[in-house]
Amino acid sequence: MKKLKLSQDLEYIFSLALSVILALIIGAIIILANGKSPFTAYAALINGALGSPYKIATTFAKTVPLILTGLATAVAFSSGIFNIGGEGQLYLGAFAAAYVGFTFTNLPGIAGIPLALIFAALAGGFYALVPALLKVKYGIDEVITTIMFNSIATLFTSYLANYPFASSVGKMGATEMIAPAYKLLRLVARSKLHTGIFYTALIALFIYYLMEKTSAGYDFKMIGSNPIFARYGGINAERNMVIAMIISGALCGIAGAFEVLGNHYRFLQAISPGYAFDGMLVSLIVKNNVLGVILMSIFFGMLKTGSIAMEYETAIPSELVLVIQSIIILFIAGEKGFANILRRIYAKEGAGQDV
Amino acid sequence: MYREIFNITLLQNTIRTATPLILAALGGLLTSHTGILNIGMEGMILLGAFFGVAGSYFFESYLMGILFAVASGIIIGLIFALFVIRLKSDEFIVGIAINMFAGGLTMFLLRSIFGVKGAFSSPRIQPLPDISISFLENIPVLNVLLNDHSLFVYVSWILVIAIYIFLYKTPYGLWFRAAGEFPEALDTVGISSNRIKFISSILCGIFCGFAGVHLSLGYLTLFTENMSANRGFIALAAIIFGAANPLMTYVAALIFGFFDALGIRLQGVGIPSQFTQMFPYIVTVLVLILVVKRERDKKRAHQARQKGLDKSQIKAADNLAK
Numbered sequence: 038m039k040k041l042k043l044s045q046d047l048e049y050i051f052s053l054a055l056s057v058i059l060a061l062i063i064g065a066i067i068i069l070a071n072g073k074s075p076f077t078a079y080a081a082l083i084n085g086a087l088g089s090p091y092k093i094a095t096t097f098a099k100t101v102p103l104i105l106t107g108l109a110t111a112v113a114f115s116s117g118i119f120n121i122g123g124e125g126q127l128y129l130g131a132f133a134a135a136y137v138g139f140t141f142t143n144l145p146g147i148a149g150i151p152l153a154l155i156f157a158a159l160a161g162g163f164y165a166l167v168p169a170l171l172k173v174k175y176g177i178d179e180v181i182t183t184i185m186f187n188s189i190a191t192l193f194t195s196y197l198a199n200y201p202f203a204s205s206v207g208k209m210g211a212t213e214m215i216a217p218a219y220k221l222l223r224l225v226a227r228s229k230l231h232t233g234i235f236y237t238a239l240i241a242l243f244i245y246y247l248m249e250k251t252s253a254g255y256d257f258k259m260i261g262s263n264p265i266f267a268r269y270g271g272i273n274a275e276r277n278m279v280i281a282m283i284i285s286g287a288l289c290g291i292a293g294a295f296e297v298l299g300n301h302y303r304f305l306q307a308i309s310p311g312y313a314f315d316g317m318l319v320s321l322i323v324k325n326n327v328l329g330v331i332l333m334s335i336f337f338g339m340l341k342t343g344s345i346a347m348e349y350e351t352a353i354p355s356e357l358v359l360v361i362q363s364i365i366i367l368f369i370a371g372e373k374g375f376a377n378i379l380r381r382i383y384a385k386e387g388a389g390q391d392v
Numbered sequence: 393m394y395r396e397i398f399n400i401t402l403l404q405n406t407i408r409t410a411t412p413l414i415l416a417a418l419g420g421l422l423t424s425h426t427g428i429l430n431i432g433m434e435g436m437i438l439l440g441a442f443f444g445v446a447g448s449y450f451f452e453s454y455l456m457g458i459l460f461a462v463a464s465g466i467i468i469g470l471i472f473a474l475f476v477i478r479l480k481s482d483e484f485i486v487g488i489a490i491n492m493f494a495g496g497l498t499m500f501l502l503r504s505i506f507g508v509k510g511a512f513s514s515p516r517i518q519p520l521p522d523i524s525i526s527f528l529e530n531i532p533v534l535n536v537l538l539n540d541h542s543l544f545v546y547v548s549w550i551l552v553i554a555i556y557i558f559l560y561k562t563p564y565g566l567w568f569r570a571a572g573e574f575p576e577a578l579d580t581v582g583i584s585s586n587r588i589k590f591i592s593s594i595l596c597g598i599f600c601g602f603a604g605v606h607l608s609l610g611y612l613t614l615f616t617e618n619m620s621a622n623r624g625f626i627a628l629a630a631i632i633f634g635a636a637n638p639l640m641t642y643v644a645a646l647i648f649g650f651f652d653a654l655g656i657r658l659q660g661v662g663i664p665s666q667f668t669q670m671f672p673y674i675v676t677v678l679v680l681i682l683v684v685k686r687e688r689d690k691k692r693a694h695q696a697r698q699k700g701l702d703k704s705q706i707k708a709a710d711n712l713a714k
Contacts, residue, residue, distance in 0.1 A: 071504055175684040180484055181632065184431065184625055185673035196666035314488060321485055354503035359496025366489040367475060374479025
């Protein structure tokens, strides 16, 4: 049994590598079509992502929201509940953290930062609870409700940042700055890497432990992979789905909090350029594996950071990496189908030889 | 102030803002009848908007704009169908990937072809024509309301009726509905349900292309990054609200368009527009809850009837035994 799983894993890693390589080749063709050398472009990309401590720090700064929203997806999806509402949960979490930061201005950082994170987790978790309850109580498709909830949350926080909590100075669609004690320390000069990466590492460890080493994690995965078996095994699917969804929402809320505490120091009405969707794709690519989420987040962070350098040196627009990323996810989504077709062709050839 | 906001121009604007929603929703309801939830409409609209502008710019012809948008719709519909139907990928993963792909590709091409970031406009871009209907000119209210709209406003009205007839009055429409509800039955009578799903996906791509080209060449005459601005998801909401019936979905699109137009006007006088913008999403969730509740009540009533039936049967059996 274990052997079979290992060979399946190997097959998956192989198709993942193949998908990444194929997507990079398609990217190379696009670069060629723009009259540039793919080698110089990709070299600039790699150098731009890893070429100096500052660049490495920037890469890791970009992985923080990806890891958190990726883990959020992994927990929910492997429990069989599809939380597409990460973006909305992130926005509410970000606002909650900012609210704590500009309201309780007298707290020292050691109390204030955890408080802001807890508020953010509660906001995200509670917002995820609603579609989860609608699913288990009424059987309403959570994919649709969470999509709708995304827009509701971004609009609601936009209202808050433009009207009741609008900053008195400067920017439109922004709240007041958080108190200085709440600002997370920057780790490398000029880069945006902040101490949030340590919290993120701790959270990732916790999620890994939860999903891989505890019976709760086993229950989650059993519901996702084999709901009927899980029910016979006496696992309360509804309860576990709701819990997984709350954890998922809380993680997204924390991701939002770090954008406020470590990056912008206030809530902005467009604070996330779709981090939760990026994180979701990261998690889907690695089939909701916790370790995979971390590695793939770093890879996506590299692509993102490196693409700016690539644009600077070769004038290839950095958005190319978005195209490459979406092609990777498409290939991975079609992975089973491709494998089946290949197997069929292979089987046909084999049959032909027998005759 | 109320007169400034609530007047005939508001209704006229409603028709304008509802048009991209209904065009995309018509495509989405076709796939939803064949059993596919397409959340990639957002990206499909965006591609249509971009390629519409590109075609119109390069050939200085709105017809080429439409042609380009339709071509992009066919291609993205094919890709969607290839993955969802042929390769049996998860439909919503593919949908999300398409949204990301469309966002990335249009930004990339905007910069590599036109050399601009954010938005692109040019006098070379030919907008879609407005249509004047001469007999309406002398009718006071209807003239303002229905006349001199952009081409695709009228196309959308024709399509709503055409698709209603197609779905409910032709055998092909029956095939579409069967492909979603009883694919095996359809396959047994020799019609490939997968082929029907393929066709519905491509049609969805084309209709989203229409919605996109209407946005970038009819509603406005320019392309901006992410100009689909959640319309793909509002269209999804309209489909759910309208239970995938073209006429009901059109009503939903009109209602959502009304709140969109109202929001823009409220913002003009300094009232927050966020709540009017939220309306489609909140209503959709409420509709989902109501639908489920209604079905539950129906089921309960049915069960109660069954129970009653059982009792009467037992009584009858008892009587026989005596």
